[in-house]
Amino acid sequence: MPRRLAAPKQVIKRLPVYLRILDDLVRRGIKVVSSRELSAASGFTAEQIRKDLAHFGAFGTRGTGYNTTFLRDKIIQIIGLDRPTNIIVVGAGHLGKALTRYNAINNPYVNIVGVFDTDPGTVGSRIGSLKILHLLKIPEFVKRYCVRVAIITVPAEAAQQVVNQVTGCGVKAILNFAPAQLQVPEDVHIHNADLTTELQSLIYYATPGK
Amino acid sequence: MPRRLAAPKQVIKRLPVYLRILDDLVRRGIKVVSSRELSAASGFTAEQIRKDLAHFGAFGTRGTGYNTTFLRDKIIQIIGLDRPTNIIVVGAGHLGKALTRYNAINNPYVNIVGVFDTDPGTVGSRIGSLKILHLLKIPEFVKRYCVRVAIITVPAEAAQQVVNQVTGCGVKAILNFAPAQLQVPEDVHIHNADLTTELQSLIYYATPGK
DNA sequence: CATTGTGAACGGATTCACAGCC
DNA sequence: GGCTGTGAATCCGTTCACAATG
Numbered sequence: 001m002p003r004r005l006a007a008p009k010q011v012i013k014r015l016p017v018y019l020r021i022l023d024d025l026v027r028r029g030i031k032v033v034s035s036r037e038l039s040a041a042s043g044f045t046a047e048q049i050r051k052d053l054a055h056f057g058a059f060g061t062r063g064t065g066y067n068t069t070f071l072r073d074k075i076i077q078i079i080g081l082d083r084p085t086n087i088i089v090v091g092a093g094h095l096g097k098a099l100t101r102y103n104a105i106n107n108p109y110v111n112i113v114g115v116f117d118t119d120p121g122t123v124g125s126r127i128g129s130l131k132i133l134h135l136l137k138i139p140e141f142v143k144r145y146c147v148r149v150a151i152i153t154v155p156a157e158a159a160q161q162v163v164n165q166v167t168g169c170g171v172k173a174i175l176n177f178a179p180a181q182l183q184v185p186e187d188v189h190i191h192n193a194d195l196t197t198e199l200q201s202l203i204y205y206a207t208p209g210k
Numbered sequence: 211m212p213r214r215l216a217a218p219k220q221v222i223k224r225l226p227v228y229l230r231i232l233d234d235l236v237r238r239g240i241k242v243v244s245s246r247e248l249s250a251a252s253g254f255t256a257e258q259i260r261k262d263l264a265h266f267g268a269f270g271t272r273g274t275g276y277n278t279t280f281l282r283d284k285i286i287q288i289i290g291l292d293r294p295t296n297i298i299v300v301g302a303g304h305l306g307k308a309l310t311r312y313n314a315i316n317n318p319y320v321n322i323v324g325v326f327d328t329d330p331g332t333v334g335s336r337i338g339s340l341k342i343l344h345l346l347k348i349p350e351f352v353k354r355y356c357v358r359v360a361i362i363t364v365p366a367e368a369a370q371q372v373v374n375q376v377t378g379c380g381v382k383a384i385l386n387f388a389p390a391q392l393q394v395p396e397d398v399h400i401h402n403a404d405l406t407t408e409l410q411s412l413i414y415y416a417t418p419g420k
Numbered sequence: 421c422a423t424t425g426t427g428a429a430c431g432g433a434t435t436c437a438c439a440g441c442c
Numbered sequence: 443g444g445c446t447g448t449g450a451a452t453c454c455g456t457t458c459a460c461a462a463t464g
Contacts, residue, residue, distance in 0.1 A: 008433065010433070010434095011433090012414050013407070013411050015411065015414070016406065016410035016411055020406070034444090035445075035446075041391065045434080046445095047436075048434065050445095050447065050448085051433090051435095051448080053447095054446090054447060058447065059446095062440070062444080062445055062447075063441065063442040063444050064442065064444085064446085065445065065446080066446090078414070079410055079414045080413050080414055080417030087409070094304075094308035094311050095309070095312050097304065098303075098305040098308035098309075102405060103406070103409070106366075106405070107405070109410060109413075110406075110409050110410070110413070148416040148417075149412055149416045151409075156316075173412040173413065174412075175405075175408060175409060175412055181231075181251065181252055181253050189412060193408060195309060195312060195316070196230070196313070196316050196317045196320075197226035197230070198401060198403060199297070199317060199320050199385060200225070200226035200291065200317075200319060200320070201222050201225065201226055201289070201401075202384075202385055202399060202401060203289055203290050203291060204222050204288070206290070206295075206381075206382040206399070207289075207290030208358075218454080218455065244422085244423065245424075246423085255456080257456075257457060257458075258455090260424065261425085261455090261457095263424095264424090264425060264426075268424080268425065269424095270424050271423085271424075271464060272424045272462070272464050273421070273422050274424085275422090275424080276424090
């Protein structure tokens with residue numbers, strides 16, 4: 001029985017990587033995998049992988065390794081992907097549209113159920129089968145579909161207001177692409193994925209003087 | 211004189227945040243800022259900000275704070291943004307195109323100088339003023355423009371091959387959007403910004419059972 | 421006297437080493 | 443014999459407390 005204790009943030013960031021590797025192993029018909037093999041596939045150390053999993057239970061067999069299907073299903077449960085997760089995208093510019101399409105193709109566990117914008121020229125058009133709605137529709141929509149995760153791709157100036165709006169109606173986790181440091185309530189998690197800062201910090205490592 | 215000692219990765223990730231805040235303060239004509247004010251604007255603690263900056267020198271004035279313009283210019287130097295940085299985007303799908311446009315608008319310090327793809331229907335078309343080139347042109351291009359940073363937005367199956375190609379001709383830092391764990395040489399930095407894993411780890415925090 | 425810069429204390433995550441088990 | 447699970451040791455970044463100083 002997985003104990004849902006507070007696991008370190010870094011552990012939580014690695015679980016989806018394990019999940020992807022296990023998905024691939026299961027697809028290839030491989031039944032058992034050792035922490036050493038997972039290490040080779042993920043780049044994390046074998047000890048770290050074992051410790052990570054130990055936060056949630058003992059899923060392996062000593063002398064043998066981990067049953068791939070069993071471990072995959074456990075990780076799905078731990079992350080909370082065993083129930084369908086509905087998320088919304090706020091901001092339907094080029095980036096918002098691209099992320100929506102990208103996710104539909106690449107993420108088997110997560111459904112984008114709504115895309116929102118304010119631009120009258122954008123509202124009403126479609127991304128795949130999704131119609132872009134006005135931001136004013138967010139509260140009603142979030143409640144109807146029990147949305148708890150939002151992706152924000154609006155301009156920096158509008159981002160804080162959008163955050164206030166979505167956290168106000170039940171969203172508990174935000175993936176923020178706007179180049180801004182945003183304030184969120186205590187119980188809301190936000191992850192900044194701003195391309196600008198990401199690229200700038202990479203440049204530090206690429207500069208000739210090491 | 212900034213000592214270019216090894217600074218923790220986490221410090222390097224915060225520098226661009228400080229830079230953005232300082233850019234804004236300078237634009238608003240504010241001459242001096244304290245670590246406490248930077249803390250309020252960034253969400254990091256004042257002590258942490260002072261320690262971060264101390265890795266590179268003593269840039270403040272005791273009793274007063276930091277000169278905004280001076281500190282901004284120092285951070286630009288430390289990151290390596292004082293010389294123009296040319297980067298390329300490999301993969302001109304929806305995401306690659308969106309990131310290219312996004313960066314042109316939002317990142318004053320970084321120029322995307324080339325975009326590459328293999329699809330015959332895509333090669334030859336344009337994103338803004340940039341013509342999309344075939345991947346075969348990468349080596350020549352990277353050398354001509356001294357490119358040391360690449361953004362990768364190709365499908366997962368093609369990502370490792372692209373990494374091998376670009377690291378083979380001088381690229382030292384990679385921002386990877388493909389859902390894959392990639393192998394890079396010792397001296398190359400890679401940062402994974404895969405939407406799939408990012409979203410999945412957020413879902414852990416959004417699940418009702420905390 | 422407010423604020424920086426920093427050694428010391430703290431805490432948390434990773435690594436090590438090995439006991440436990442198939 | 444081989445691999446997992448885990449307490450102990452280690453490492454590293456953050457926080458604390460205060461000395462230094464314009």
